[in-house]
Amino acid sequence: RFAQLTGRQYRLFDYLGAEDAERVLVLMGSGAEAAEETVDHLLARGEKVGLLKVRLFRPFAPQYLIDALPPTVTNIAVLDRTKEPGAEGEPLYKDVITALAEHQMSDRPRFKAPPKVVGGRYGLGSKEFSPAMIKGIYDELAKPQAKNHFTVGIIDDVQGRNLAWDPTFRTDANRNTRQCLFYGLGSDGTVSANKNSIKIIGDATDFHVQAYFVYDSKKAGATTVSHLRFSQSPINSSYLIGADDADFIACHHPVFLERYELLDMAAEGATFLLNTELERDAIWASFTVASQRQIIDKNIKLYCINAAAIAERHGMGKRINTIMQACFFAITDLMPTEPAIDAIKQAVASTYGRKGRAIVQQNNEAIDDALAEVYPLNGNWRVDSTRKLRPPVPDTAPEFVQRVTGEIIAGRGDLIPVSLLPEDGAYPVGTAAYEKRNLGQEIPRVDYDLCTHCGKCAFVCPHSVIRSKAFPAELAVEAPPTFQHQQIKGRDYPEGLHISYQVSPEDCTGCKLCVDICPIRDKSNVSHKAINMVPKAPSGPEEKDNWTFFEQLPDYDRRLAKIDTMKGAMLLEPLFEFSGACLGCGETPYIRLASQLFGDRMVVANATGCSSIYGGNLPTTPWAANREGRGPAWNNSLFEDNAEFGLGMRLALDQQRILARDLLARLNGELDATLVEDILNADESDEAGIHEQRQRVAALKEQLAALNTEPARLLLSVADSLCKRSVWIIGGDGWAYDIGYGGLDHVLASGENVNILVLDTEVYSNTGGQTSKATPRGAVAKFSAAGKPTAKKDLARIAMSYENVYVAHVAYGAKDVQTLHAFIEAESYDGPSLIIAYAPCIAHGIDLEDNHRQQQLAVDSGHWPLLRFDPRRAEKNHNPLHLDSKPPSIPYREFARSEARFNMLWRSHPEQAERLLSEAQHEVSQRF
Numbered sequence: 059r060f061a062q063l064t065g066r067q068y069r070l071f072d073y074l075g076a077e078d079a080e081r082v083l084v085l086m087g088s089g090a091e092a093a094e095e096t097v098d099h100l101l102a103r104g105e106k107v108g109l110l111k112v113r114l115f116r117p118f119a120p121q122y123l124i125d126a127l128p129p130t131v132t133n134i135a136v137l138d139r140t141k142e143p144g145a146e147g148e149p150l151y152k153d154v155i156t157a158l159a160e161h162q163m164s165d166r167p168r169f170k171a172p173p174k175v176v177g178g179r180y181g182l183g184s185k186e187f188s189p190a191m192i193k194g195i196y197d198e199l200a201k202p203q204a205k206n207h208f209t210v211g212i213i214d215d216v217q218g219r220n221l222a223w224d225p226t227f228r229t230d231a232n233r234n235t236r237q238c239l240f241y242g243l244g245s246d247g248t249v250s251a252n253k254n255s256i257k258i259i260g261d262a263t264d265f266h267v268q269a270y271f272v273y274d275s276k277k278a279g280a281t282t283v284s285h286l287r288f289s290q291s292p293i294n295s296s297y298l299i300g301a302d303d304a305d306f307i308a309c310h311h312p313v314f315l316e317r318y319e320l321l322d323m324a325a326e327g328a329t330f331l332l333n334t335e336l337e338r339d340a341i342w343a344s345f346t347v348a349s350q351r352q353i354i355d356k357n358i359k360l361y362c363i364n365a366a367a368i369a370e371r372h373g374m375g376k377r378i379n380t381i382m383q384a385c386f387f388a389i390t391d392l393m394p395t396e397p398a399i400d401a402i403k404q405a406v407a408s409t410y411g412r413k414g415r416a417i418v419q420q421n422n423e424a425i426d427d428a429l430a431e432v433y434p435l436n437g438n439w440r441v442d443s444t445r446k447l448r449p450p451v452p453d454t455a456p457e458f459v460q461r462v463t464g465e466i467i468a469g470r471g472d473l474i475p476v477s478l479l480p481e482d483g484a485y486p487v488g489t490a491a492y493e494k495r496n497l498g499q500e501i502p503r504v505d506y507d508l509c510t511h512c513g514k515c516a517f518v519c520p521h522s523v524i525r526s527k528a529f530p531a532e533l534a535v536e537a538p539p540t541f542q543h544q545q546i547k548g549r550d551y552p553e554g555l556h557i558s559y560q561v562s563p564e565d566c567t568g569c570k571l572c573v574d575i576c577p578i579r580d581k582s583n584v585s586h587k588a589i590n591m592v593p594k595a596p597s598g599p600e601e602k603d604n605w606t607f608f609e610q611l612p613d614y615d616r617r618l619a620k621i622d623t624m625k626g627a628m629l630l631e632p633l634f635e636f637s638g639a640c641l642g643c644g645e646t647p648y649i650r651l652a653s654q655l656f657g658d659r660m661v662v663a664n665a666t667g668c669s670s671i672y673g674g675n676l677p678t679t680p681w682a683a684n685r686e687g688r689g690p691a692w693n694n695s696l697f698e699d700n701a702e703f704g705l706g707m708r709l710a711l712d713q714q715r716i717l718a719r720d721l722l723a724r725l726n727g728e729l730d731a732t733l734v735e736d737i738l739n740a741d742e743s744d745e746a747g748i749h750e751q752r753q754r755v756a757a758l759k760e761q762l763a764a765l766n767t768e769p770a771r772l773l774l775s776v777a778d779s780l781c782k783r784s785v786w787i788i789g790g791d792g793w794a795y796d797i798g799y800g801g802l803d804h805v806l807a808s809g810e811n812v813n814i815l816v817l818d819t820e821v822y823s824n825t826g827g828q829t830s831k832a833t834p835r836g837a838v839a840k841f842s843a844a845g846k847p848t849a850k851k852d853l854a855r856i857a858m859s860y861e862n863v864y865v866a867h868v869a870y871g872a873k874d875v876q877t878l879h880a881f882i883e884a885e886s887y888d889g890p891s892l893i894i895a896y897a898p899c900i901a902h903g904i905d906l907e908d909n910h911r912q913q914q915l916a917v918d919s920g921h922w923p924l925l926r927f928d929p930r931r932a933e934k935n936h937n938p939l940h941l942d943s944k945p946p947s948i949p950y951r952e953f954a955r956s957e958a959r960f961n962m963l964w965r966s967h968p969e970q971a972e973r974l975l976s977e978a979q980h981e982v983s984q985r986f
Contacts, residue, residue, distance in 0.1 A: 068113045071126035075108025076101060078130045081199040082173075084154055085137035086112035089180060089187045091294040096189040099229040100196065106130075107196055112150065120157035124168060133199040134158075134173050139181040147207070151177030176206040178221070185211035185472055188297040189232070194223025213475040228303070231291070236265075236392065237299045238306040239323055240284040240382075241314050243497070244273060245640065245900065247379025248310055250409075252284040255383060258401040259288060263393050268293040275675040276638030277668065279497050279567060281314070288392060304328055306390060310365070310382055312336075313496055315344060316448045318469060321352035328358050331385055331432075333365040333378065341435060343443060350441045360435040361389050368427045372420040375905060380406060380421045384428040399425060412962040413903070451492040463489050466677035487689060488682035490636040491565075497641070498568025500591040501601065504542065504559045508578050508588035511547045511557055513628035515572035515589050517874055518910070520643040522635035522650050522680075523562045524572055526628050528614045531556045537607050540600045550620055560608040562636070563594055563601040569642040570907050575871070613684070616745045621655060627878055633657030633689045637680035639672040642906025644897035644913075645817040646672070647870055649788065651878070652815065653681075653690060656784045656885055659748070660690035661711065663704030665789025665798060668824040669817055670694040697793055701801035701814070704787030708812050714779035721773040722758075722780070728770075729761050742782040743886065755780050784885055787814045791832035792822040794894075795851050799831075803856075806863050806890050813884050814892045816853070819899035821959075827901040834921065835981070836974035837959045838966075839901070845963045845974050849981055857892045858927045858939070864891035865927040871898075871913030876924055876942045883928060896922045903958020912956065919953035920946035920982035945986045950979040 061067035075097050090111045097109045138148030162172045180187045191210045198204045214220040242248025260267040270285040285299045304323045308331040365378040387398035406421045451464035516524045543558035578588035613631045620626030634653035639646045664670045674694050683689030695703035726734050740751040762774040794816040821839050822828040828840040831851040857863045864887040866880035884891035898912045916922035924943035932938040954960035963971040
């Protein structure tokens with residue numbers, strides 16, 4: 059019946075191939091589609107091969123397996139996409155072996171001789187599984203003794219299990235398919251536009267269509283590659299477009315020309331579409347030597363457009379998706395241009411209609427301009443460039459970073475041999491500093507004639523690219539000529555101490571939040587501030603030299619920094635830097651602040667979510683160490699148990715400390731008595747006390763090393779636990795309010811000394827914008843298409859009910875000093891602390907350039923009251939609750955109208971929107 063309804067019929071095992079096949083592959087899953095494509099190609103050339111697709115794995119049906127195999131089979135390769143540590147083979151391989159062995163011992167075996175069976179692994183670590191690899195497996199089966207327990211797609215130079223295969227092998231189906239590649243940046247709309255293109259072409263033509271989208275775990279700003287295929291026949295190509303195969307390539311951002319040899323992917327006679335702001339006569343010189351040679355040798359047709367200028371002209375910001383999509387249809391013949399453009403405009407109306415007619419009109423006008431302004435670039439080309447690809451990491455990077463991290467960044471991770479990977483899985487920290495993504499076309503520059511050294515620009519920077527250092531003036535004698543610094547302002551700092559605010563030009567994303575927060579304006583030109591965005595191109599090399607010099611300057615002594623002031627706190631080195639978070643991210647400034655204040659002693663349990671993705675995924679990590687090698691110890695846990703995970707860290711550290719103090723007391727007679735006494739009674743309530751304790755413990759370890767006793771060796775192993783450790787449990791609202799709330803509540807009730815940081819975006823940001831219990835009433839999100847009908851959970855009030863939990867509600871863009879003080883107070887509190895941090899997100903339907911404005915509106919409307927609840931105040935007979943924001947000064951409507959997550963409801967369900975708004979306003983009024 060299913061077959062009648064769908065035209066597809068599945069058996070427990072489906073065999074494809076020659077009836078008299080001698081070599082057969084057995085596998086299940088999507089890899090079987092690429093295998094089918096390969097079998098068809100080999101059959102057309104007379105090879106006796108076959109493929110058995112496993113449709114039902116459990117319960118396993120051995121007799122059906124036997125009946126499906128051709129009786130002529132002599133060699134079988136069973137492929138599993140898994141590795142079973144400790145087992146003698148993988149699951150499907152073992153089942154097939156058992157089925158064949160038992161059948162062969164039966165009364166009437168089907169095979170003249172038992173087939174030889176080998177097992178192999180494919181696709182591990184998301185590795186490709188292409189027809190070339192599959193052909194390599196069939197070639198292996200043709201050998202007298204095929205390799206067993208092999209891998210394919212992995213360069214295994216340790217155990218030598220990998221099979222050789224010819225990467226130039228292509229199937230007939232591959233050659234008869236139109237293949238297109240699109241290189242874009244996360245959140246520029248490239249992926250969405252290509253999904254739409256696939257639908258348009260699939261609906262309007264006879265083409266079968268397929269799309270794969272490749273992007274790493276970085277957020278907005280990451281490289282995305284869209285692989286689109288079109289064919290008159292069904293497409294079984296369950297693999298990515300390979301080198302020399304793409305008939306069309308679009309480069310949506312010119313920075314890719316510096317990172318990747320895109321045209322390695324181009325086929326003979328391919329079309330290349332480049333988005334560039336360069337003048338026509340300067341474009342050819344922007345290509346590398348290798349790219350110019352590819353264009354000439356492969357006879358590649360060039361088309362160009364300044365999509366960024368069109369987007370800016372129509373108020374579309376960085377979103378160039380519909381512009382580039384229109385160009386794709388205009389210069390390819392997949393379908394007539396006019397109906398394609400009509401379909402794009404219909405999709406625009408469907409996608410953006412809820413956000414208002416103006417946005418739809420902007421896109422439609424931009425599409426029309428794209429058709430008029432895309433142009434072919436012709437010329438009598440010759441290879442005359444001197445440009446080469448920028449190395450993925452600097453030559454000064456450590457060997458591991460160059461040989462492993464850099465290769466992954468360059469997109470060549472699949473070519474890394476096993477021998478280069480760390481045996482224990484430990485990767486170096488601070489590697490995000492080597493990546494240098496060069497996303498910002500503009501970078502900030504400080505005007506020292508206006509700058510008051512307030513530190514706000516460094517405080518709000520989401521990617522830690524603006525730093526401040528205070529240093530003796532004489533250290534800048536040999537600085538580059540354009541390096542800026544001046545006497546630090548303020549009575550707390552001595553004469554001759556200079557300060558510099560420096561930007562890392564290659565790491566800046568151009569989000570403009572530093573300029574937005576700057577409070578100082580030129581009285582004669584109010585548009586000019588103490589920090590302003592300038593084009594990166596003219597000053598880029600100079601600023602790069604300035605940053606290199608700035609990095610080698612010594613960090614300011616933490617014992618002298620006035621960390622309760624913005625200026626003083628921003629002199630501390632951030633140990634969370636250059637993350638892959640979205641441009642203008644609302645979460646990362648809080649994490650960076652914690653790393654500045656406490657990073658040299660932090661132990662972090664990070665719930666799965668945005669913060670674990672931009673914080674800990676390969677190839678790089680933004681968590682770093684200082685020059686002494688001290689830095690946060692970071693680990694990622696599951697969604698549901700992160701609070702318990704962090705509590706376990708705290709309890710383990712406490713037990714180590716108890717053991718160390720006990721051993722220290724027992725060894726008192728063999729150690730310096732004064733040293734022991736000072737360690738046991740150390741005051742580590744400030745930076746000076748922490749530094750002194752570390753010095754004492756270092757001296758203790760020297761004495762212990764000289765004692766050749768078991769207690770001394772044991773104490774030496776746990777001696778560092780005598781120094782203060784700061785445990786932080788970090789995650790988003792999906793974890794804290796929802797999935798991990800039970801564990802969070804348990805930890806709050808435990809009374810243990812842990813610090814909990816909730817990055818509250820009021821929605822499941824990492825998984826695509828689903829409603830959480832933190833989502834406010836009336837907001838539209840996935841699973842709340844008609845607006846969330848219930849109020850946001852009041853996590854702060856729940857925590858305050860315990861009376862012994864420090865609680866803070868903060869929004870750094872609305873009141874930065876309150877945020878700073880909350881972090882310092884929370885960490886100093888000997889008990890559980892909870893900081894709930896407001897974090898605007900692209901899921902709110904806002905441009906993150908307006909991050910600070912949205913925080914201010916949230917506070918001013920009463921949606922996000924700023925508060926601190928400190929149980930220590932109650933011990934002094936003071937009210938433990940201190941409200942840091944004033945009563946609402948604007949209607950809740952003004953805040954809600956500024957965000958698409960709220961205002962789209964007025965277009966789809968206006969009466970519902972008004973009702974929910976009224977209820978939300980009532981909640982605010984009741985709260986105050």
